[in-house]
Amino acid sequence: xxxxxxxxxxxxxxxxxxxxxxxxxxxxxxxxxxxxxxxxxxxxxxxxxxxxxxxxxxxxxxxxxxxxxxxxxxxxxxxxxxxxxxxxxxxxxxxxxxxxxxxxxxxxxxxxxxxxxxxxxxxxxxxxxxxxxxxxxxxxxxxxxxxxxxxxxxxxxxxxxxxxxxxxxxxxxxxxxxxxxxxxxxxxxxxxxxxxxxxxxxxxxxxxxxxxxxxxxxxxxxxxxxxxxxxxxxxxxxxxxxxxxxxxxxxxxxxxxxxxxxxxxxxxxxxxxxxxxxxxxxxxxxxxxxxxxxxxxxxxxxxxxxxxxxxxxxxxxxxxxxxxxxxxxxxxxxxxxxxxxxxxxxxxxxxxxxxxxxxxxxxxxxxxxxxxxxxxxxxxxxxxxxxxxxxxxxxxxxxxxxxxxxxxxxxxxxxxxxxxxxxxxxxxxxxxxxxxxxxxxxxxxxxxxxxxxxxxxxxxxxxxxxxxxxxxxxxxxxxxxxxxxxxxxxxxxxxxxxxxxxxxxxxxxxxxxxxxxxxxxxxxxxxxxxxxxxxxxxxxxxxxxxxxxxxxxxxxxxxxxxxxxxxxxxxxxxxxxxxxxxxxxxxxxxxxxxxxxxxxxxxxxxxxxxxxxxxxxxxxxxxxxxxxxxxxxxxxxxxxxxxxxxxxxxxxxxxxxxxxxxxxxxxxxxxxxxxxxxxxxxxxxxxxxxxxxxxxxxxxxxxxxxxxxxxxxxxxxxxxxxxxxxxxxxxxxxxxxxxxxxxxxxxxxxxxxxxxxxxxxxxxxxxxxxxxxxxxxxxxxxxxxxxxxxxxxxxxxxxxxxxxxxxxxxxxxxxxxxxxxxxxxxxxxxxxxxxxxxxxxxxxxxxxxxxxxxxxxxxxxxxxxxxxxxxxxxxxxxxxxxx
Numbered sequence: 099x100x101x102x103x104x105x106x107x108x109x110x111x112x113x114x115x116x117x118x119x120x121x122x123x124x125x126x127x128x129x130x131x132x133x134x135x136x137x138x139x140x141x142x143x144x145x146x147x148x149x150x151x152x153x154x155x156x157x158x159x160x161x162x163x164x165x166x167x168x169x170x171x172x173x174x175x176x177x178x179x180x181x182x183x184x185x186x187x188x189x190x191x192x193x194x195x196x197x198x199x200x201x202x203x204x205x206x207x208x209x210x211x212x213x214x215x216x217x218x219x220x221x222x223x224x225x226x227x228x229x230x231x232x233x234x235x236x237x238x239x240x241x242x243x244x245x246x247x248x249x250x251x252x253x254x255x256x257x258x259x260x261x262x263x264x265x266x267x268x269x270x271x272x273x274x275x276x277x278x279x280x281x282x283x284x285x286x287x288x289x290x291x292x293x294x295x296x297x298x299x300x301x302x303x304x305x306x307x308x309x310x311x312x313x314x315x316x317x318x319x320x321x322x323x324x325x326x327x328x329x330x331x332x333x334x335x336x337x338x339x340x341x342x343x344x345x346x347x348x349x350x351x352x353x354x355x356x357x358x359x360x361x362x363x364x365x366x367x368x369x370x371x372x373x374x375x376x377x378x379x380x381x382x383x384x385x386x387x388x389x390x391x392x393x394x395x396x397x398x399x400x401x402x403x404x405x406x407x408x409x410x411x412x413x414x415x416x417x418x419x420x421x422x423x424x425x426x427x428x429x430x431x432x433x434x435x436x437x438x439x440x441x442x443x444x445x446x447x448x449x450x451x452x453x454x455x456x457x458x459x460x461x462x463x464x465x466x467x468x469x470x471x472x473x474x475x476x477x478x479x480x481x482x483x484x485x486x487x488x489x490x491x492x493x494x495x496x497x498x499x500x501x502x503x504x505x506x507x508x509x510x511x512x513x514x515x516x517x518x519x520x521x522x523x524x525x526x527x528x529x530x531x532x533x534x535x536x537x538x539x540x541x542x543x544x545x546x547x548x549x550x551x552x553x554x555x556x557x558x559x560x561x562x563x564x565x566x567x568x569x570x571x572x573x574x575x576x577x578x579x580x581x582x583x584x585x586x587x588x589x590x591x592x593x594x595x596x597x598x599x600x601x602x603x604x605x606x607x608x609x610x611x612x613x614x615x616x617x618x619x620x621x622x623x624x625x626x627x628x629x630x631x632x633x634x635x636x637x638x639x640x641x642x643x644x645x646x647x648x649x650x651x652x653x654x655x656x657x658x659x660x661x662x663x664x665x666x667x668x669x670x671x672x673x674x675x676x677x678x679x680x681x682x683x684x685x686x687x688x689x690x691x692x693x694x695x696x697x698x699x700x701x702x703x704x705x706x707x708x709x710x711x712x713x714x715x716x717x718x719x720x721x722x723x724x725x726x727x728x729x730x731x732x733x734x735x736x737x738x739x740x741x742x743x744x745x746x747x748x749x750x751x752x753x754x755x756x757x758x759x760x761x762x763x764x765x766x767x768x769x770x771x772x773x774x775x776x777x778x779x780x781x782x783x784x785x786x787x788x789x790x791x792x793x794x795x796x797x798x799x800x801x802x803x804x805x806x807x808x809x810x811x812x813x814x815x816x817x818x819x820x821x822x823x824x825x826x827x828x829x830x831x832x833x834x835x836x837x838x839x840x841x842x843x844x845x846x847x848x849x850x851x852x853x854x855x856x857x858x859x860x861x862x863x864x865x866x867x868x869x870x871x872x873x874x875x876x877x878x879x880x881x882x883x884x885x886x887x888x889x890x891x892x893x894x895x896x897x898x899x900x901x902x903x904x905x906x907x908x909x910x911x912x913x914x915x916x917x918x919x920x921x922x923x924x925x926x927x928x929x930x931x932x933x934x935x936x937x938x939x940x941x942x943x944x945x946x947x948x949x950x951x952x953x954x955x956x957x958x959x960x961x962x963x964x965x966x967x968x969x970x971x972x973x974x975x976x977x978x979x980x981x
Contacts, residue, residue, distance in 0.1 A: 099159045100126035105168035105376070106175050108134035110141075110283075111219045114246025115166035115191060117147065118224035121233050123164055129155060131175035135328070141283055147242070152176050162187040167220040169194070169212075170376055184208075193220045193250075194367070194378045218263035219250035225266040237274030244275040245283055250381075253284075257362050258380045292330050295320055299334055299345060306399070307492065308406040311341040311364055315402070317395050319348040328383070331356045342366055344398050348391040355384040355394065363556075369401050410492035416509045416517030417671050418611065422447050423475055425454050430471035433462045440677075440717075443506040445515045446479045452513035455479035456506065485510050488517070495519055555705070557688055558696025560597055569604065569646070576608065576621055577690035583620065585612035587690045588653075588672055588699065591679065594686040598708055599738070607649045609687065611672055614638060614652030621650070654678070673701055680727045681734065682707045682714045707743070714743040721753040725762055728753060728792065729770035736782045750790055759795035768855040771796065775832035781810035784839075799847045800839060809838050812907035820903055823923065830900055833861060837868045837904040845869075868901045875905050879914040887925050888957035894921050930955040931967045932974065940971070942978055951977050 102119045104112030108130050116128050127150045133139065142149065152175065163180045169192045171181040180186045188209040193216065213223050221243050228235070235243070247267055251259045254267070271277075288296065295318055303316030316334065327347050335343040335358050342359035344366065355373050357366030359380045367382040373394070375384020386394050423432050423444045432444060442459040454476070461478050465471070470478075484498050485508045495507055499521070509517040562570055573589065580587035588609045596603035610617045615631050618638035622629040627648075628641040636652030653675040676685040682704040689697040698705075707714050713731050715721065721728055728750050735742055742750070753759070759767070774783050787793050788802030817831045840848050848869065852862055878893055879885065885893070894902065899922075906918050932955060937948060951974060958964045964973055 099156075100162045100164065101129055101155070101160050101177070101180070102126045102164040102166065103129045103131055103174060103177050104166050105170070105173040106132035108138055109167075109246075109249065110135075110138060111221055111246040111250035112167040113138055113141075113147075114219075114221045114243045115224050117239060117242050118221060118228060119164050119166050119191065121228055121235070121239075122224070122231070123162075126162075126164060127155070129177065131177050137283065141245070145238075145242075160186055162189065164189045164191070166191045166224070168192060168376070169209075169214065172374075173376055190214065191220055191223050193217045193223060194376075216258075216260075218254070218256065218259040219247050219266075221246040221250065222260075222263045222266040225269060226262070229269055235270075235273045237276060240270045240273035240275035241279050244270045244277070244280050248280050249284055256380050257360060258378065288330065288333065291320075292327075295327060295330050295347070296333060296337075299330070300337075303334075303338070305340070306402060307410050308364070308402060311361055311406075312339075313364060313402065314338050314340045314343045315345075315395065315398055316343065317346045317348070317391055319391055327354060328356055331358055335360070344369065344402070346386075346391055346394045346398065351387060353386040353389060353391055353394045355386060355398070357382045361556075364406070368405070369398065372401055373397075411488065412486050412490045412492060412495060412509050412519060413488035413517070415492055415495075415523050416488070416519050417523055417673055418517040419670060420445060420508075420515050420518050422515060423457065425449070425474065425476040425479065427475050428471060429462055429465045429473050429475060429478065432457055432475050433459075433466060433471075436462065443518075443520075445508050445518070446475055447515070453485070453508060453510055453515050455481040456483045456508070458506075483508070486519070487511065496524060499524060555698040555700075556696045557597065557698050561688070561696060564597060564600075564602070565604075568644075569606070572625070572642075572648070573606075573690050574692075574695065575624065577692050577695050579621055579624060580610070580617065580690065581692050583612070583617060585610050585617060586672065587611075587617070588687040589690060590672075590676065590687040591684050594688055594698070595683050595704070595708065597688075598686070598705065604646075607651065608690070609651050609653050609672060609675055611653045614650050618650035621648075672699065676701060677716055680715065680720065680724075680730055682716060683734070685716060711738065711740040712743045713740050713746060715746050715749060718745075718749060721749050722756070722758065725753055725758045726766055726770045728759075728790075729767075729774055729787075732783050732786045732790075733770075733774045733777060735786065736779055737777055754791050759792070762795075764854045765856050767795070768857070771836075772832050775835040779814065780832075780835050781807070781814055784810060784835075796839070797843060797847055797851050799843055803842070806838075806842060809841065809908060810835070813838050813904070816903045816907040819919075820899070827899070829903070830861075833864060833900045834904045834907070837865060837900070838907065840865060840869065841872070841904075841908060864898050864900055867897075868904055871897060871901055872905050872908055875918075876909050876911070876914055879909075879917050880911055884913065884917070886961055887920075888960045890917050890921050891925050891928075891957070891960050894918065895926065925960050928956065928960050930959050930970055932970045937974065940974060940978075942974070947978075 100123050102116050102123060104116055113130075113134065120126055120128060128148060129150050129152055131152060134142065157176070157179055160180045160183075163177065163186050165174065165188070168174065169190045171178045174181065181188065189211040190209045191213045194214070213227075215223060217223060225243060225247075244267065247263060247270065248254075250256075251263050254264060298318040298320050299316040302318060303314050306313045306315060314334070327345070331343060331345045334345065341361045342357070342364040344357045345355070347354045347356070355370060355375060357370055357377070359366045362379045365379045367377040367379050370377045370382030370384045373384035373386050375382060377383055389397075421435070421439045421441055421444060423435055423446055425446050425448050427435075436442065436444060436459050444457050446454045446457050448454045457475050457479050461480070465473060465478050483506075484502055484504055486495050486498075488509055488511060490509075498504065499507060499519075505521045507519045508515050509519065561573065565573075577587055588611075589606055590609045591607050593603050593606050608614075614636050615633065615638050618629050618631070618640060621627070622640050625640070625642055627643065629638050630641070631638045636654060638650045640648040640650060642648070653672050654670050672687055676687060676699070679685045682702045684704070685700075685702045686704045687699040689695065689699065702716055703714070713735050715727065715731075731742060731746065731750065734740060774780060777783060784793070785802065785807070787796075793800045793802065813834055817829070817834060820827075820829055840851065843851070848865075852865065857865065875893060875897075879890065902918055902922060906915055909915055909918075930952065934944070934948065934952065937951065938944070942948060942951070954977060955964070955970055955973065958973055959970070964970050
């Protein structure tokens with residue numbers, strides 16, 4: 099007799115897996131070893147699934163035991179005797195990794211079949227086997243399986259969910275699964291006892307910060323608490339916004355331990371197993387007998403702090419390096435330094451660079467108001483501010499900052515300032531989730547400069563899945579090297595943005611909180627790569643043996659001496675480095691250090707703006723400092739189909755009114771236009787430039803018109819045609835768009851434009867020649883009768899592809915377009931079969947006639963007058979006879 103069973107106190111994943119297994123093992127009997135959870139019992143009360151009670155089963159008749167959603171003999175009740183019987187064939191299906199489920203006395207290795215794979219639900223494993231064998235389901239069976247799949251994955255919101263689970267769900271939906279029934283069965287309103295338990299857990303909970311994660315440990319001794327507490331724990335985790343929650347509930351003769359984790363790196367399954375229970379990394383439970391509630395709580399905390407770093411220290415949170423000011427500096431100099439670096443507090447150093455106190459913008463402004471601008475900072479320094487060391491527990495700093503209302507804490511190593519913790523650092527580390535909820539409730543937009551609640555998101559799986567293995571391994575090696583050197587390492591910018599958007603991008607920029615050039619040289623030595631350094635900017639380029647390039651930079655901040663100036667850069671922290679970037683969606687970083695590899699840093703709301711498809715600058719002076727960012731904003735808007743944020747759009751209009759673009763050098767503006775016209779749809783970008791009154795900064799006479807729109811669309815179509823035709827032929831498409839813009843300008847305007855923008859000599863010649871060639875070619879090709887192919891060849895031969903595509907776009911004659919396209923695809927590739935050597939063998943002497951004969955052969959071949967080598971030889975004889 100075949101028996102299919104799951105673990106005691108079965109959940110929907112166990113029940114669904116049993117139903118699926120019965121399709122694979124026809125005739126097998128379904129058994130619940132010791133009942134099910136309350137929700138499962140309620141469902142079974144309404145639906146007869148053919149479950150056999152253990153007491154009605156002759157265990158001695160069992161010849162094969164099929165276990166689903168468990169591999170622990172301690173969790174199958176009376177069926178353990180079958181497990182221990184060597185005559186019973188054992189099959190195991192489970193989604194808990196084997197090493198996570200190894201219980202004392204377990205011997206699942208003897209199983210004749212073991213399917214144990216880390217997916218979101220065991221149901222998924224059974225569904226995959228049903229699909230392989232093309233075994234169909236009734237709509238009701240599909241619905242039961244969907245119950246298991248949706249519950250175990252938290253409706254695909256749990257971190258343990260995999261792509262395989264989603265594919266399994268799709269198959270169930272196609273089989274007719276009723277999601278309304280699933281929703282009704284999984285919707286569990288809290289009864290009065292559950293609400294009382296939730297309130298008690300909230301009152302008796304304490305938060306622990308372990309390795310940057312927020313973990314709630316809560317207990318309850320409510321005597322009236324009976325039945326299911328798992329749903330209460332789930333609601334508690336959602337309400338508190340923690341990364342993991344561990345709950346101990348005192349019952350009559352036992353303590354029930356229930357744990358949930360939103361971060362697989364906090365493995366609650368391991369903790370449950372220490373109490374003799376089971377589960378997996380994100381959901382687990384245990385029943386503890388012989389211990390008091392206080393003892394269980396104490397053991398939970400001890401287990402947590404033994405396995406995970408028990409507290410954050412100041413060095414884990416602090417921002418570095420720190421902008422400081424000398425005690426001898428004047429108050430006016432302090433005010434200027436604060437404005438330059440965008441800070442409100444500066445540590446003050448004495449002449450030996452020892453910490454002497456703090457000076458705040460508030461103190462500076464008061465001193466300036468009283469005409470003390472030339473007074474030394476030492477005269478207004480605050481010397482009694484709280485300071486901490488790098489090993490100071492973060493909780494201590496948090497409490498002191500709150501008690502003293504101190505927004506800025508210097509971190510000292512002896513008398514040296516090595517970092518600071520600000521209110522922003524405090525909020526980012528402790529209260530990201532609370533801040534997000536508060537903003538939503540207040541219907542406020544999250545301001546720039548505040549990290550989003552998803553600041554701690556980890557994208558290691560994305561990196562592994564979307565990068566070539568050699569590149570992924572390179573990043574891991576770089577992270578380990580950074581750990582050895584004691585520096586923090588990040589990959590930043592456009593690569594991270596495109597990773598989150600699912601766009602392939604192997605243009606990697608690494609940023610080091612330290613000496614970027616020194617790190618680049620170490621990494622180059624490790625990878626046997628060449629390295630080019632740029633000492634002025636603290637950057638380097640690694641060129642690996644296979645040709646792959648990697649940029650490495652020192653984390654830096656920057657300021658502008660005046661609007662449109664090139665930035666002055668100085669070494670800084672990753673937070674400041676990201677703040678100097680153009681838009682929030684580009685101000686993202688991923689940590690590469692081994693211990694936190696894949697952690698996403700988002701200080702300025704980049705993820706939110708990616709989701710909202712919004713281009714937003716980081717601060718209000720962004721376009722004043724660098725007006726070229728306006729062209730980048732339009733480029734990204736067009737590329738991604740995003741829109742400019744309202745504030746950003748207003749700032750662009752303000753920059754236009756200030757006429758800042760006229761101060762830009764032609765080189766900087768040309769570089770942005772080159773990139774803009776290299777996008778897939780420059781027509782939209784040009785239209786956007788026109789809408790924002792920016793075309794006049796390319797040239798005052800350049801305006802938007804229906805004619806220009808038509809020409810740009812024609813260029814787009816012509817370039818697409820060329821790309822499809824010549825996959826390996828280089829084409830400077832951006833130059834064709836420039837030609838099109840110049841086509842509507844008067845000659846003097848073109849001369850002025852070419853003088854302002856530093857085109858290469860070849861590019862400038864192409865643009866000049868295109869103006870004269872376009873009308874000449876269109877006029878000649880439009881003649882009646884049409885030119886012979888050889889005449890078309892002579893007319894177009896030597897004209898660059900960019901010009902030909904430009905003419906193709908500007909011509910409205912289909913006949914002209916046909917002749918140009920035929921030339922590009924056919925005629926210009928024609929060559930005579932006979933060569934100069936062949937002419938010599940025919941007795942012809944090299945000379946002026948030689949060249950004329952070859953030219954005539956080419957014309958004849960293009961015009962189709964000759965088709966074979968014999969035809970060509972006959973023509974040569976005729977030509978030689980005439981000469």
